[in-house]
Amino acid sequence: MHGQLTGVEPSTGPEAAGAGPATAPGATVDAEPDLAHHGDAEATPGLVDLAVNVRRDPMPDWLADPVTAALADLAGYPDPRPARAAVAARHGRPPAEVLLTAGAAEGFVLLARALVGVRRPVVVHPQFTEPEAALRAAGHRVERLLLDPDDDFRLDPARVPADADLVMIGNPTNPTSVLHPATDLAALARPGRVLVVDEAFADTTGVPGVDGEPESLAARRDLPGLVVVRSLTKTWGLAGLRIGYLLGEAALLERLAAAQPLWAVSTPALAAATAVASPAGVAAERAIAARLAADREHLVRRLSALPGVRVAGRPASAFVLVHRPGADRVRQALRDRGWAVRRGDTFPGLGPDWLRIAVRDPATTDAFIEVLAEILEA
Incomplete structure (x- = not known):
């Protein structure tokens, strides 16, 4: 099925998340992952x-100290404003364009639940499976765009259906470790479409002689419908703390925030986000x-x-x-x-x-x- 665009039957709830894909006549049917x-x-x-x-690796003191100090404030409800401001400053955005989440995985769930009017969601694979799983659990009918291993899993933007109103892709992509050119991803943005770029591993892509994160769209404010998903759990060993964030248009993030539980991100996780977004971090x-x-x-x-x-x-x-x-x-x-x-x-x-x-x-x-x-x- 490599290189095919295949449809997946809609889920009716979490129990249907393992339902198999519907394939075109004559297509090879592999076991459903x-x-x-x-x-x-x-x-x-x-x-x-x-x-x-x-x-x-051991957590550095400049990160461990504020996380530990936050334990003294657990009687109060979390206040996300300082962390949101720090993350916004890091990416050159206003705070309204940042939504802090309990890890990147929560971001995918919010997108799946809040974007109820989506008609044709397309997930580019191979990639992290949670985006598709969240969509299917929310009842969306998902189409898979499978990239070709013989072409090193590179994306051809022209293969994404023009009428897809939700497109999800990883950059760099888990599990292929492919870093797609930012120009190819930016070409997918258009009015009427939500483009979700999973940059959970973007902070691993820096190379000697290159300042910053090559091919990241995190600072792009000119692309309609762009949502960038970021995680702080990988590089900093914080998977158990659950901290990530979404970057995008303020109006779109408001829709996602409305689907988020109150106080979803803990005080220690907010302290970690503030520290990591600092210049030292x-x-x-x-x-x-x-x-x-x-x-x-x-x-x-x-x-x-x-x-x-x-x-x-x-x-x-x-x-x-x-x-x-x-x-x-x-x-x-x-x-x-x-x-x-x-x-x-x-x-x-x-x-x-x-x-x-x-x-x-x-x-x-x-x-x-x-x-x-x-x-x-x-």
């Missing part, structure tokens, strides 16, 4: 975790991204030297996608040897011959490659 499966299910205790894309983030680029290059180089292993495209984030026939058997063998990697067959557009591997420090990568090479030899 489990959209509810995520990397944390792979990273069971006792395994070295290369399945979850969350950085696990942004500088630290870019230094981390530069180190990550070197670690990623090392992982790609080691993987590319293994027989039968193909690294997809030019990885740009905190993970790489690899193809090898029989990869799911390799994944099971890795588990037996104490290593967890992310299976690929739960992502639409992939299958059991794909694995996603998180970027770690060179010593961890070298130990992993040694075990993987032994498994491939056997």
